[in-house]
Structure formats: structure tokens, C-alpha cells
Amino acid sequence: MRAHFLRLALTGLVASVAAGMASAADVGAPGADRFEGFRFFDEMRLGVHAHNPTLDEGNSVDVSGEILTSPINGAKTGNALYDILFNPRLHVGVMGNTRGWTSYGYAGVTWRADFTEKLFGEVEFGGAVNNAIKDIRPNRITLGCPVTFHESVGLGYRMTQNVSVIFDVAHVSHANLCGDANPGLTNFGVKLGYRF
Numbered sequence: 001m002r003a004h005f006l007r008l009a010l011t012g013l014v015a016s017v018a019a020g021m022a023s024a025a026d027v028g029a030p031g032a033d034r035f036e037g038f039r040f041f042d043e044m045r046l047g048v049h050a051h052n053p054t055l056d057e058g059n060s061v062d063v064s065g066e067i068l069t070s071p072i073n074g075a076k077t078g079n080a081l082y083d084i085l086f087n088p089r090l091h092v093g094v095m096g097n098t099r100g101w102t103s104y105g106y107a108g109v110t111w112r113a114d115f116t117e118k119l120f121g122e123v124e125f126g127g128a129v130n131n132a133i134k135d136i137r138p139n140r141i142t143l144g145c146p147v148t149f150h151e152s153v154g155l156g157y158r159m160t161q162n163v164s165v166i167f168d169v170a171h172v173s174h175a176n177l178c179g180d181a182n183p184g185l186t187n188f189g190v191k192l193g194y195r196f
Contacts, residue, residue: 037070037074038069038070038072038074039069039070039196040069041067041069041196042068042069042070042089042195042196043067043068043089043193043194043195043196044065044066044067044068044193044194044196045064045065045066045067045068045093045166045191045192045193045194046063046064046065046066046191046192047063047064047065047066047166047168047189047190047191047192048061048062048063048064048189048190049061049062049063049064049095049170049187049188049189049190050062050187050188050189051097051099051101051102051185051187052102052141052185052186052187053188055141055183055186056139056140056141056183057097057101057102057139057140057141057185060097060098060099060101061097061098061099062095062096062097062098062103062187062189063095063096063098064093064094064095064096064170064189064191065093065094066091066092066093066094066191067091067092067093068089068090068091068110068193069089069090069091070089071083071087071088071089072087072088072089072090073086073087074087084111084112084113085111088109088110088111088112089109089110089112090107090108090109090110091106091107091108091109091110091124091126092105092106092107093105093106093107094106095170095187101140101141102130102131102132102140102141102143102185103130103131104128104129104130104131104132104148104150104172104185105128105129106126106127106128106129106150106172107126107127107128108124108125108126108127108150109124109125109126110122110123110124111123111124112156117158118157118158118159119155119156119157119158120155120156120157120158120164121153121154121155121156122152122153122154122155122156122166122168123151123152123153123154124150124151124152124153124154124170125149125150125151126149126150127147127148127149127150128147128148128149128150128172129146129147130143130146130147130148130172130185131146132146132185141183141185142181142183143172143173143174143178143182143183143184143185144174144178144179144181144182145174145177145178145179147174148172148173148174149172149173149174149175150170150171150172151170151171151172152168152169152170152171153168153169154166154167154168154169154191155167155168156193161195162194162195162196163192163193163194163195164192164193164195165190165191165192165193166190166191166192166193167189167190168188168189168190168191169186169187169188170186170187170189171184171185171186171187172184172185173185
């Protein structure tokens with residue numbers, strides 16, 4: 001039963017990727033009016049981050065993975081402000097620490113503004129679920145609760161129509177909703193994205 005479920009899931013994933021790649025053959029420049037329909041699997045990103053440098057749990061490295069949808073409203077309207085504010089993408093990702101410190105999964109919305117044909121900025125906002133629990137090791141972060149906010153800001157460069165690199169700062173904290181202790185966790189890193 002479990003093997004059958006895994007085969008079905010893998011078949012669906014392969015079909016989704018193939019459909020995304022087929023539709024990518026007809027697209028124009030990334031900033032062009034190129035979306036014919038909403039796609040759940042529009043871009044995949046992998047990254048490396050400095051984990052909370054100079055503070056608790058510092059001197060370690062995080063690896064990240066992220067999947068983004070196409071913009072939720074489809075094609076751009078031509079109104080720059082509307083297209084930035086009301087046409088975001090959805091994202092889901094994970095930030096895993098390589099030394100067993102705090103890791104988290106996150107999801108939310110991504111807004112992007114194109115500064116030039118190659119240069120763009122991004123802001124992400126949503127929620128995260130973390131494993132920041134107290135243990136016997138010193139200098140462990142206690143985020144106050146397992147569910148927090150997640151925000152990030154990034155500056156990206158589009159190397160090709162499909163490949164981009166994004167330098168970003170990602171932060172999780174609970175905004176004092178889980179008590180007065182709110183140290184937060186901030187990572188600095190770089191992500192490589194491939195858009196299908």
C-alpha cells in the first residue's frame with residue numbers, strides 16, 4: 001500500500017515537472033506577460049545560509065530548499081503597483097541546520113519588484129514551524145513557541161531566463177505573542193533558483 005502511494009506521488013510529480021517544462025518553452029522574458037494559468041510548481045530554489053551569526057547558535061551553516069508557485073492572479077496587468085502588491089507568489093520551504101541547531105519549515109507569500117530586466121527585489125512573509133526546544137547544550141535559542149512568523153528580504157539577479165541568484169536575509173520570531181522573550185533567529189545567505 002505504501003509503495004503504491006509512493007509510485008502514484010512520484011508519477012504525479014514527474015507529470016507536473018514535465019508539464020511545467022513544456023509550458024516554459026513558449027514563454028518570453030521573465031518580466032513579460034507569460035502566465036497562461038496558475039502553476040503550483042513554477043520555481044525551485046536551493047540555498048546556503050550563515051545561521052544566526054554572532055548570536056546564539058552562531059558559527060554554523062543552514063541549507064534551504066524552497067518551491068514557489070506562479071503569481072496567483074496570472075498575467076500582469078501593466079499597472080506596476082497593482083502587479084507587485086496584488087499578484088504575489090506562494091512559497092513553501094525548509095531551513096535545515098547542519099549542526100543540529102534550530103531548523104524550521106515555512107510557508108507564505110512572495111512579492112517581487114523588477115528594478116531592471118536583470119535585477120529584482122523580493123519580500124517574503126508568512127509563518128514557520130521550528131524545533132527550537134531547550135536541551136542540555138548551552139547557547140541554544142528558545143524562540144518562545146514552535147509556531148512563529150517568517151520574513152525575508154532579498155536582492156536577486158536574473159542570470160538567464162530560467163536561472164537566478166538571490167542574496168537574502170531571513171528572520172523568524174513571534175513578535176512577543178508567546179511571551180516577553182523573543183530573541184528571534186536571523187540567517188544570511190544565497191539561493192540559486194531555477195524557474196520552469
